[in-house]
Amino acid sequence: xxxxxxRKPQRYIGNEWNVTKKDHQGRISVALIxxxxxxxxxxxxxxxxxxxxxxxxxxxxxxxxxxxxxxxALAIKNGEFDLFSLETKTALKKFDCLAFNLSSELNYxxxxxxxxxxxxxxxxxxxxxxxxxxxxxxxxxxxxEFVDVFFIGEFEAVIDDFxxxxxxxxxxxxxxxxxxxxxxxxxxxxxxxxxxxxxYIVKKNYQKANLPIKRVYVKDLNTSFYPGHWVTPNTAITxxxxxxxxxxGCPNRCTFCQAQAVYHPYxxxxxQRVMELIKEIYAQTGYENFSFLSxxxxxxxxxxxxxxxxxxxxxxxxxxxxxxxxxxGDIVGKLYTKLSxxxxxxxxxxxxxxxDCLRQRLNKKIDIDTLFDAAHIVKALGVKNIKTYFMFGFxxxxxxxxxxxxxxxxxLGQETHLNINASINAFIPKPFSVWENVEMAxxxxxxxxxxxxxxxxxxxxxxxxxxxxxxxxILEAVLARGDRxxxxxxxxxxxxxxxxxxxxACFSWKLWQDSFSQAxxxxxxxxxxxxxxxxxxxxxxx
Amino acid sequence: MQIIKYPITVxxxxxxxxxxxxxxxxxxxxxxxxxxxxxxxxxxKGFTPRVKISFSGxxxxxxxxxxxxxxxFDELITVDRLLDRLSSQLPIGLKLIPV
Ligand code: SF4
Numbered sequence: 001x002x003x004x005x006x007r008k009p010q011r012y013i014g015n016e017w018n019v020t021k022k023d024h025q026g027r028i029s030v031a032l033i034x035x036x037x038x039x040x041x042x043x044x045x046x047x048x049x050x051x052x053x054x055x056x057x058x059x060x061x062x063x064x065x066x067x068x069x070x071x072x073a074l075a076i077k078n079g080e081f082d083l084f085s086l087e088t089k090t091a092l093k094k095f096d097c098l099a100f101n102l103s104s105e106l107n108y109x110x111x112x113x114x115x116x117x118x119x120x121x122x123x124x125x126x127x128x129x130x131x132x133x134x135x136x137x138x139x140x141x142x143x144x145e146f147v148d149v150f151f152i153g154e155f156e157a158v159i160d161d162f163x164x165x166x167x168x169x170x171x172x173x174x175x176x177x178x179x180x181x182x183x184x185x186x187x188x189x190x191x192x193x194x195x196x197x198x199x200y201i202v203k204k205n206y207q208k209a210n211l212p213i214k215r216v217y218v219k220d221l222n223t224s225f226y227p228g229h230w231v232t233p234n235t236a237i238t239x240x241x242x243x244x245x246x247x248x249g250c251p252n253r254c255t256f257c258q259a260q261a262v263y264h265p266y267x268x269x270x271x272q273r274v275m276e277l278i279k280e281i282y283a284q285t286g287y288e289n290f291s292f293l294s295x296x297x298x299x300x301x302x303x304x305x306x307x308x309x310x311x312x313x314x315x316x317x318x319x320x321x322x323x324x325x326x327x328x329g330d331i332v333g334k335l336y337t338k339l340s341x342x343x344x345x346x347x348x349x350x351x352x353x354x355x356d357c358l359r360q361r362l363n364k365k366i367d368i369d370t371l372f373d374a375a376h377i378v379k380a381l382g383v384k385n386i387k388t389y390f391m392f393g394f395x396x397x398x399x400x401x402x403x404x405x406x407x408x409x410x411x412l413g414q415e416t417h418l419n420i421n422a423s424i425n426a427f428i429p430k431p432f433s434v435w436e437n438v439e440m441a442x443x444x445x446x447x448x449x450x451x452x453x454x455x456x457x458x459x460x461x462x463x464x465x466x467x468x469x470x471x472x473x474i475l476e477a478v479l480a481r482g483d484r485x486x487x488x489x490x491x492x493x494x495x496x497x498x499x500x501x502x503x504x505a506c507f508s509w510k511l512w513q514d515s516f517s518q519a520x521x522x523x524x525x526x527x528x529x530x531x532x533x534x535x536x537x538x539x540x541x542x
Numbered sequence: 543m544q545i546i547k548y549p550i551t552v553x554x555x556x557x558x559x560x561x562x563x564x565x566x567x568x569x570x571x572x573x574x575x576x577x578x579x580x581x582x583x584x585x586x587k588g589f590t591p592r593v594k595i596s597f598s599g600x601x602x603x604x605x606x607x608x609x610x611x612x613x614x615f616d617e618l619i620t621v622d623r624l625l626d627r628l629s630s631q632l633p634i635g636l637k638l639i640p641v
Contacts, residue, residue, distance in 0.1 A: 285578070
């Protein structure tokens with residue numbers, strides 16, 4: 001295989017700074033796979049935490065793999081070779097365990113594609129020795145036929161147990177049994193699920209398996225593993241910066257938000273520990289840009305102390321810092337003078353709704369008036385771009401909702417004179433969010449609103465507008481809310497084509513419509529709320 | 543105020559796996575290596591300072607060979623010190639050669 005025959009060969013080299021290469025001989029091998037392209041997968045922090053943590057065990061060799069580009073996928077389908085790991089170019093089918101990050105529903109078909117590019121059987125019970133593990137998922141049910149074992153929660157918290165089970169047992173079924181007894185692990189074949197028209201009823205058929213499945217999380221971020229040996233790509237990736245997590249979870253409770261629930265409870269890493277990590281990661285990588293990772297940086301109770309600690313270091317080394325999701329009040333208030341001396345800051349505003357009343361119902365706290373009052377300060381700060389988020393399709397939203405969004409975006413541009421990047425999405429009632437039992441708006445309504453938005457906000461040089469593909473959002477909602485019956489639909493869709501559903505250009509709604517009808521499943525029923533519980537109700541996240 | 547910067551020009555030999563990386567990637571790789579080396583690198587002034595590295599000539603993707611690279615520093619440093627500190631920070635397939 002000559003990598004020069006493929007576009008962006010850099011994706012497949014695996015010679016990044018701080019990469020771990022070990023001999024497979026005598027070790028348990030785990031392939032850690034993000035089911036999207038290298039650039040996307042390498043931007044995921046969870047993947048890096050697990051990569052570093054697993055490789056810290058001497059008897060484990062953990063290597064990465066990603067979705068190959070279309071051209072390489074074609075070569076694989078032509079039988080030229082099987083999909084491999086980056087580090088040692090070992091065929092994925094040779095690994096003891098394939099571990100997938102399935103945080104995005106639109107990557108589900110990529111996950112199946114990767115199994116088939118690897119020459120691995122898609123159906124869990126047809127694989128004799130290899131274990132397919134999936135994590136970062138909220139509702140595992142639609143994938144229950146393909147995945148041997150799911151993990152619900154934060155993997156760092158159980159990694160010792162996981163490694164010891166793999167070390168102690170070698171037969172697949174023994175490994176699965178032992179895992180199913182550890183909190184957070186869910187082995188679908190040990191449970192039978194019935195639906196009586198109103199209720200999903202889950203019963204164990206292996207008595208020692210957990211039920212309910214309780215989400216597991218790290219208690220203390222100051223002692224939990226975080227990768228100082230940050231793998232540093234030699235080529236551009238989507239978020240090309242070192243990300244240092246300052247907190248996990250969120251103290252707010254916006255009604256539409258899934259992240260708040262599945263990263264519960266809110267925990268902070270101390271400024272001292274964050275600073276230690278910054279210094280270590282900089283020494284190991286030489287990264288020119290850092291960002292503080294957090295669902296809501298403004299809620300970090302010691303943000304001023306942290307900025308004070310970090311400022312000299314960043315200034316001295318000329319490192320850029322981006323602070324996501326800061327409150328305007330923080331930026332224009334105390335932090336203003338401090339932040340302005342760092343190379344650059346970017347500003348993200350998750351406004352979600354332009355209507356005050358709707359925003360209150362969403363429980364979204366944001367100080368919009370402060371923003372307009374202080375537009376000149378924001379500009380003086382050296383901020384060039386404002387990224388802003390909105391949603392539509394909420395239950396009982398005002399009839400002029402999208403008009404209000406359009407006016408808000410225009411006003412933001414006029415008053416700040418900054419580049420505006422607005423991202424507008426359809427509301428999806430995700431499992432475990434406060435509004436998990438709210439009906440999703442239908443395709444027609446959402447598309448109508450979308451078209452209205454596109455007309456109301458013409459693109460300009462200073463304004464980039466991204467409005468969700470509605471059909472994609474519907475699919476995302478169905479896969480997020482689905483039950484075990486959806487495995488059949490996923491299989492049919494996979495056989496119809498190996499499109500990357502996360503990519504607008506590849507996504508085909510027709511393919512999915514056909515797949516649902518071939519499976520005899522009305523997808524709309526998953527968007528309704530006429531059941532008493534949900535397919536995911538046997539999982540406790542908080 | 544006049545800003546003084548001290549240039550050093552060396553050759554870098556590109557071989558093995560590094561032939562897959564473009565000129566744009568090389569900028570990224572060398573800047574980060576330089577930052578890791580602890581040498582007193584020079585940055586451009588202004589709102590978005592950047593480490594200054596200039597190239598003369600280039601290599602096509604997939605081709606082994608030498609490129610000429612100039613690094614800039616805030617103080618005078620010797621070629622030997624550059625070679626000593628930077629070489630260990632370069633990936634396998636990039637080799638510094640004094641000119
Ligand atoms: S939307 Fe943001 S602020 Fe609201 S609960 Fe979710 S993470 Fe927290």
